[in-house]
Amino acid sequence: MDEIYPPDLPKDDPDRFIRCQDALHVAFAAFVDRAIASGWRTDEVLTTIIELADNHALMLAADADLEGALTVLKKTRT
Numbered sequence: 001m002d003e004i005y006p007p008d009l010p011k012d013d014p015d016r017f018i019r020c021q022d023a024l025h026v027a028f029a030a031f032v033d034r035a036i037a038s039g040w041r042t043d044e045v046l047t048t049i050i051e052l053a054d055n056h057a058l059m060l061a062a063d064a065d066l067e068g069a070l071t072v073l074k075k076t077r078t
Helices: 016-037 042-077
Strands: none
Touching (some): 016 042
């Protein structure tokens, strides 16, 4: 697996998003190539990655919402 280098810019730097893309590009391309080599069509692989990314983002948002609700609940019980 290709190494993904860590961020080298502060969180508020406007170039951080581009650096993240650069850091993930090689590993991402290798991942896509492996899936295609396994027999999946390119459109299937890319559409699936988009769907997985969307679902993962929704899961993280739901987890954050749950954590926030639990924090409020804990505060009201004390």
